[in-house]
Amino acid sequence: MKTAHMTADGQDDPNSRGSVADAGISRCEYPGSHGEALTFTIYQAPFDSPNSREEHEKSLRQGGREGQAAGFRTLSATTTELHTWTTGIFADNFYAILHLNARDPAQPENPRLVRLVESAAERLHAAPTGPATYSYDGEFAHVPPPCEVFTSTDFQQAIGSSTDGRTVEQYDLAKKHITADAMSGTTGHTEHFYVTTGCTQENQAAANSGVGPTPAQSITVTMENYLTSQMAAEANDYDCAIGKGYRHPVGEPKPVPFTSGDGLTCLINMGSGRQSPLAFKSGRSTVELNVFYARNLKDDATAIRVYSGIANAVAARLADR
Numbered sequence: 001m002k003t004a005h006m007t008a009d010g011q012d013d014p015n016s017r018g019s020v021a022d023a024g025i026s027r028c029e030y031p032g033s034h035g036e037a038l039t040f041t042i043y044q045a046p047f048d049s050p051n052s053r054e055e056h057e058k059s060l061r062q063g064g065r066e067g068q069a070a071g072f073r074t075l076s077a078t079t080t081e082l083h084t085w086t087t088g089i090f091a092d093n094f095y096a097i098l099h100l101n102a103r104d105p106a107q108p109e110n111p112r113l114v115r116l117v118e119s120a121a122e123r124l125h126a127a128p129t130g131p132a133t134y135s136y137d138g139e140f141a142h143v144p145p146p147c148e149v150f151t152s153t154d155f156q157q158a159i160g161s162s163t164d165g166r167t168v169e170q171y172d173l174a175k176k177h178i179t180a181d182a183m184s185g186t187t188g189h190t191e192h193f194y195v196t197t198g199c200t201q202e203n204q205a206a207a208n209s210g211v212g213p214t215p216a217q218s219i220t221v222t223m224e225n226y227l228t229s230q231m232a233a234e235a236n237d238y239d240c241a242i243g244k245g246y247r248h249p250v251g252e253p254k255p256v257p258f259t260s261g262d263g264l265t266c267l268i269n270m271g272s273g274r275q276s277p278l279a280f281k282s283g284r285s286t287v288e289l290n291v292f293y294a295r296n297l298k299d300d301a302t303a304i305r306v307y308s309g310i311a312n313a314v315a316a317r318l319a320d321r
Contacts, residue, residue: 002029003132004168025166037101040120044094053095060088070121085110087117089124096124134171136195142284142321143225145169146199149317150221154310155201159217164204170222172196178235185246186238192231198222206292218292221314223285233263236281240264253279256304261287261315267300276300278307282318287311 004027025048027041043052057075064077069089076087085100098120100113136143152163172195180189202218226232238246240253241264253266254276263281268288270276278289289307 001134001173002031002168002170003027003134004166005132034103035101036103037099039099040096041099042094042096042124053090056088056095056097057090060086069117070125072121072124074117074121076117085113087113089117089121091124096120134169136171139227140175140195140225143195143197143223144317144321146171146197146221146223147201149197149223149314150199150201150219150310151313152201154313155219158219158306158310159203161203161214161217163201166202168198168200170196170198170200183247184238185244186234189234189238190231192226192235194224194226194231194235196222196224216292219310220290220292221310222288222290223318224287225285227284229284232281232284232286235286236263236279239268239279239286240266242266254300256307258304258308260308260311262319265311267303275303278304278311280311280315282315283321285318285321287314287318289314 005025025042025044027039029037029039031037043056060075060077062077064075067074067076073090074087075090076085078085083102083104085102087098089096089098098117133145135141135145147167147169152165152167156162174195176194176196178192178194180187180191198220200218200220203214203216205214206216206218224232224235226235237244242252242255248269250271251269253268256265256267256278259265260278260280261282263286265278265280267276268279275291278287280287289310291303291306
C-alpha cells in the first residue's frame with residue numbers, strides 16, 4: 001500500500017505546476033497482481049493546479065457518463081482496450097478521482113464498482129481530519145512509520161532545498177520471507193521474515209514532473225524490517241560483504257569511507273551508468289537509500305556526501321527497536 005499526503009509545513013505554489021502533472025493533495029494506492037491497481041486521489045485548492053479540474057472533466061466527458069453518488073455529481077469513463085475505469089466525484093470546493101487498472105474490461109454499471117464509488121462519496125462527507133497513520137502490530141509492532149524515520153528535515157539538509165510537503169509512505173500488507181539458496185550463495189543463512197516500508201521526500205519540481213524553475217530532487221529510503229536482528233545482519237551481510245562468494249547480479253558491492261548503523265555500509269552495485277543506492281543496517285532493519293534526479297550526483301564520491309548525513313539520522317532512529 002502506498003499513501004501520499006500533504007504535511008502541514010509543506011511549501012506549495014499551485015501556479016508553478018501544470019494540470020497534467022498535478023499530484024493532488026492526498027492519494028492512496030493499492031497495487032494488485034498483473035499490473036492491477038486501484039488509486040484514489042483528492043484534489044483541493046490551494047494545493048491542486050488551477051486547471052486540473054477542467055482537464056479531468058473534459059477527459060471524462062469524452063465517452064463518459066454522468067451520475068450521482070451521495071449527493072455529488074460524478075463522471076465515469078472506461079477504456080476497454082486498456083482495461084481501465086475512472087470515476088470523478090465533483091463537489092463545489094474539491095473533487096476526487098477513483099481509478100482502476102484491471103485485467104478484464106470494467107464497465108461503469110458493474111455493481112461492485114458502483115458500490116465502490118458510493119462508499120467513497122459517502123466518506124467524502126465526513127469532516128476533515130489530519131493525515132491517516134498506519135502501523136503494524138503483533139510480531140512487527142517494532143516497525144516505525146517510515147516517514148518518521150526519514151523526515152523532510154533530513155531531505156532539506158542533504159539537498160539544500162525544501163520538500164513540497166507531500167510525503168509518500170509505502171507499507172507491505174503481507175509478511176515476506178526469503179529462504180537460503182545455493183544459487184545466491186546464501187546456503188548458510190536462516191529463513192528471513194520481514195515487511196518492507198519506504199518513505200519518499202521530494203521537492204515540488206519532482207512531485208510535479210519537472211514543473212517549476214528548480215531542479216527536480218527526490219530521495220527514497222526503503223527499509224526491510226526483520227523479525228530479529230540476526231535476520232537483518234544476514235541480509236546486510238549479503239548486501240555489503242565483499243569476497244564471500246555471494247552471487248550478486250552485476251558485481252560486488254562498493255565500499256564507502258564511513259559506517260552507518262551497527263553493521264556493514266556499502267554502495268550496491270547497479271551496473272555501469274546507474275547510481276548505486278547506499279545500504280546499511282540498524283537494529284532489526286536493513287536500509288537502502290536512493291537519490292533520484294539529483295544533478296549534483298555525478299559520481300559515487302559526490303553521492304556519498306549526500307548520503308552520509310541522511311544515513312546517520314535514519315540509523316539513529318532505527319537503533320534499539
